[in-house]
Amino acid sequence: MDPDTARGIDRRRLITWGGVAAAGVVAAGGPLVGAGTGHADPARTDRIPPETRPGGAYDRYVARLAAEGRFSGVVLLSHRGRTVLSRSYGMADREKGVRHHEGVAFNLSSGSQPFLSVAVLQLVQQGRMTLADRVGTHLTGLAREIAEQVTVHHLLTGTSGLDAPMPDWQRVFHSREEVHDHHEQWVRQATLVGVPGAGSNGHLPGGGVGLAMAAQIVEAVSGVTFWDYVHEHVFGRAGMKGSAFYTRDQWLTDGHLAHPYMLQAGGSLVDAVRNLDKGSIDPHTLGRNPGRGFIGYASGDGFATAPDLVRFAKALYDGTLLDKPHADLFAGAKLPGPAPTAxxxxxxxxxxxxxxWVIGRGGGGGGVGANWSIYPDTGWVGVVLSNHDGVPLLDICLREAEAVTGGPVAPPGGGGGG
Structure with a gap:
């Protein structure tokens, strides 16, 4: 999408950082309050807005996009754990003839990063580490200034001041061990280029190295790999049976995993996982192909089904994943975002x-578009998962927010909804 010149907000960042949750408008409420807890107005939380229902404005909008060939995937709206709207359009695997349905798991790209935060906060809750810990408390082989100045809090807020060599997006990985070794080496190539805590370093080419560092701290404290920890203590506890950090081999053989379809010159779409030599022509993905990575890690490429993301939200509310103070800490605002109320x-x-309040995360890459949003004051969860380039993800998310909140939601800088 084009940059938003009116406010200087990159619409692409709003998609990959968090759709509605990154685009915010207006004021009131509090993180992880409501959702049937008695802290919100019952008249507001009990109401099912008509535009969220089957046949409502949101349903009609997504159906129109699908009919025009502009949406392939799943949308879901849930209120207090009960499905209000669930729609599936298009193909999860064109070669095998697998159509989308609720049980299909999609690559979330960076939409899986909050699972890392939950993992860290679980260990904090257990007293096994603190957010104020210097990274050198848990990891060796780091530059001295990094080990002594950067904290876990800095890593999770993207304010570590760290940079690292730009990842080689053309490299094809072939095993979990190769991916793990690569991230261990990458973390130890990090350099301190800013003052920790002074501001976001997410714009730096290797700014995501801090998330890999946080995942390795989870490994050092827990004694298991990041993947095994998240599978057992996040997905397992929340009952997310269709979600995991799947490998490329599983992507090719497991019928419930959606294949990403990348746009090529001339308008054709190719299966990313079956064409590792090709990348998306979307300039924001730098020719990236998510299949090359073999398995995701801290910065993204976990998989989830739409109902599993609803289960994740419920597990945050009911204490399954974190107690209430730490769940509030997980969702609480830490820094100003890219819009006036974000x-x-x-x-x-x-x-x-x-x-x-809206909390959530978006993700986008070659053939991948995902966004999950939790509306804790009123108990809603919205999920949008897609598997081909060209889907107007931000506009879908804004329409979702309009349906759920019952009021107009202007895109950053104004404009229409695709």
Whole structure:
């Protein structure tokens, strides 16, 4: 999408950082309050807005996009754990003839980063580490200034001041061990180029190295790999049976995993996982192909189904994943975000939209578009998962927010909804 010149906000960043939650408008509420807890107005939380229902404005909008060939994937709206709207359009695997359905798991790209934050906060809650710990408390082989100045809090807020060599997006990985070794080496190539805590370093080419560092701290404290920890203590506890950090081999053989379809010159779409030599022509993805990575890690490429993301939200509310103080800490605003009522929390944005908080995360890459949004004041969860380039993800998210909050939500800088 084009940059938003009116406010200087990159619409692409709003997609990959968190859709509605990064685009915020208006004010009131509080993180992880409501959702049937008695802290919100019952008349507001009990109401099912007509535009969220089957046949409502949101349903009609997504159906129109699908009919025009502009959406392939799944959308879901849930209120207090009960599905209000669930739609699936298009193909999860064109070669095998697998159509989308609720049980299909999609690559979330950077939309899986909050699972890392939950993992860290679980260990904090258990007293096994603190957010104020210097990274050198847990990791060896780092530059002295990094080990002594950068904290876990800095890593999760993207304010570590770290940079590292730009990842080689053309490299094809072939095993979990190769991916793990690569990230261990990458973390130890990090350099301190800013003052820790002074501001976001997410714009730096290797600014994501801080997330890999945080994942390795999870490994050092827990004694297991990041993948195994998240599978057992996040996905397992939350009952997210269709979600995982799947390998490329599983992507090719498991019928419930959506294949990403990347746009090529001339308008054709190719299966990313079956064409590792090709990349998307979308300039924002730098020719990236998510299949090359073999398996995701801290910065992204975990998989989830739409119902599993609803289960994740419920597990945050009911204490399954974190107790209430640490769940509030997970979702609480830490820094100003890219819009007047948007803020940065741990590895995700939070925002105030039509008088209620929205937390969530978006992700985008070659053939991948994902966004999950939690509306804790009123108990709603919205999920948008797609598997081909060209989907107007931000506009879908804004329409979702309008349906849920019952009021207009203007895109950053104004404009229409695709």
């Amino acid at each position: 803020y940065d929390a741990y590895t995700m944005p939070v925002s105030i939209v039509n008088g209620q």
